[in-house]
Amino acid sequence: MVQRRSRRRMSVARQILLLQLALLSLVIGAGAALAVVDERGDSDDAISRQVSSIAxxxxxxxxxxxxxxxxxxxxxxxxxxxxxxxxxxxxxxxxxxxxxxxxxxxxxxxxxxxxxxxxxxxxxxxxxxxxxxxxxxxxxxxxxxxxxxxxxxxxxxxxxxxxxxxSKQFAQSIPTILTIAAAGLIAAVLSSLLVSRRIRRQTLGLAPDELLTMYEHHDAVLHSIGEGLVVIGRGRGGTAQVDIVNDEARRLLDLPEGRVDLSSIPATLRDVDASSATDQVHLTDQRILVVNQHPVEWEGKRIGTVLTIRDHTELQNVLGELDSVRDFAESLRSQAHESANRLHTIITMVELGKYDEAVSFATNELRLSQQLIDRLVNAVQEPALAALLLGKLSEATERGVELTITEDTALGALTPLTSRELVTLVGNLVDNAIDASRTSEQPWVEVTVMEEDSTMVVAVADSGPGMTPDALERAKERGYSTKSRSRGIGLALVSQIVKRHGGTFVSEPGLGSMLVVRIPLRQAQQ
Structure with missing residues (x-):
């Protein structure tokens, strides 16, 4: 809002009102004068015809x-x-x-x-x-x-x-002419007041130089700020419309040049009546955006909403990689803790003189662990995914959740997803399932990653309450968390990756809750 000056200048609306009143008064006065002259001429013509006819x-x-x-x-x-x-x-x-x-x-x-x-x-x-x-x-x-x-x-x-x-006869018609002129002037004044009121509302009561300053500052700011800016106002009939979009907002939201329709704005950003919001996370097909939302009011009425948008895609990728490292570190810690427990068990058996039992326990644990590692390494050609699944096994065990990687799990080296995308997709689905399953008495999670009919399929089932299609759609747009009523972006990131590669992400009925992602492999083959 432009800062109001101590010496208040006349607003655009008032200047237009005064100019209208002056112009209309001049026109109506001139019209009345012409009407008087014309009436005088008509009176003379009528008298001429009358006397000629009588004569x-x-x-x-x-x-x-x-x-x-x-x-x-x-x-x-x-x-x-x-x-x-x-x-x-x-x-x-x-x-x-x-x-x-x-x-x-x-x-x-x-x-x-x-x-x-x-x-x-x-x-x-x-x-x-x-x-x-x-x-x-x-x-x-x-x-x-x-x-x-x-x-x-x-x-x-x-x-x-x-x-x-x-002249006496003519004078009798003057009041009628003046009455009509006065009525016209009153109607002109009322209409001018209505026009002035509308212009005042549209120009916020600013003076011309203030509007010029606002425009110059507005244009300079729009092209200089590094954040995206979108202003959604109210058009005719009170319908919402996009009034302002700067260059950065066009880039972040992939908007076309020229006028932008409201339908081009992501659905989660279109609500002009929404309240203020700070640092909300919104996801597009390609980017992760942080949005601040501020209402705009004039004379106590809501006239629009201002959105500022920042790109956090790169930051989120870095945080995702950091989370992955933390997950691996946590998995190593869990495995080290589990190995220490097993080692203490073996030492205790040796100290008790139960040598055969100690050897049997050690070889069985090693054999089962090695069998699982060999199966995953041979079946899953992507090392990052195999390491992720092994790490999630230890994490789930420590959290009291039975995690099963099905025998059908197998994935070749040629996939449409990068290693980072694959870890993000599977990791978020498994984390969400582990959190959801812990609400049940006997928590379990079952993971399947395989190729089926030229399609990569990732299916994660759990013993949790499940998600309705509507809840999943909301999670795809803005995020969802099973931990509390707070919202996360894990499933939204999964949805973003799926959309990017032309796949599907749905909730399917099963023994418990099941989320299934299908991404075509033909892109990788091409």
Missing amino acids: ETLALTDSTAQALSSDDPTAILQPQTEKIRMATGVDFIVVMAPDRTRYTHTSPELIGELFTGNIDRALAGETFTETYAGSLGPSIRAVTPVYDASGTLVGLVAVGVTREEI
Whole structure:
């Protein structure tokens, strides 16, 4: 986590929020202004169409032309035009002679005076609209000619609405426009807050320079550390996904370049909700890894898991060789202890004067021991394996376990396993069986190493409680121990060797418990 600075800079989320609010306010304000201008233009167009329609309708009415030809047009037209004006809401309707003399007007005192405005286009037979400052002030007016039945121009009709009245009508639509703009602004603010909250959660509330520093440090650290690093986070829908994998982790876990799917990570490392763990041993097909697991939380919520991985393959091999040496040393110690006991027995018999019994005891023990050694040396061509089995015989005897190496045991010199792998495989199976058998009243272990149908078979049976298939699968993944509730990696190492050579490792039913390993010999022959 980047160390927070004493002078707190504005976070990315807040900067984006302010920029969004400024941009949205500008857009909504501009939109409202354009809406006002557009509404004003629409209002003028609507008024122009209205006054044109009223003027043309009045001009085309026969009674209008007849009234203009009468002796007193005002007496006939003034009441009619006022009714029409009141019904339509216009400000004035002026019926005039071709010489501009008014016959009607909203203000009766102006009747008989000349019309102020343009009429040339109307005199030419055209209906037109214009904005003009007349006797009632600026107005939008329409002027149209009036013809009698013979087609003679007998007068003009002008209909108009003052700008003051248009502004009043327009002002009534302003609150609606402002209400819509305010609603849009409120919706924009709420959506911006939601976006800001999401960005804040995704950026952990950091400022841009802090994110840049974090990225630079992150990139430098990923390429410089000697440990593997895997970060498992939560993607969309809360599903786990691999967010970060450095070069060393790709090498240790044999991961491909590019984006890594969660399914490519070993199953024992995928649990994003797992608690903290220190120095857990995990095995792949080729390596022995030590993994530390640390949860990552933000605002009290679990957002992922960080895994650090170290390669202990070489160290484990050295420890395995050391264990083998210790086993041989322990076997020699057991044999020396047993030989000393036998020697004391023989000396005691001699001292008691039982010479024949002493000779018989010595020769029988020597004969049985030599027969077993001769059988193993002749049947098993790998010296390390033969020495291991002889050592395990003495160790089992000392621990009160009857260990039997079956007559079927025989293995040629050509095997797919190296001496180290063979000792690791057989030694761990026998050790596990000896430990398991001691839970019974009469502990025993039976070992068979042989070739069968181009396959090397290692079968180890014992008088222990046995392992279910599920327990064996768990032991293959993370280790298993029969000594206590603690976990070991002996069977996991066996499984690793078996996978490496394309073999099988199963639990089979028998007189007691039996683990069987089968590895094809054709690889060694090739």
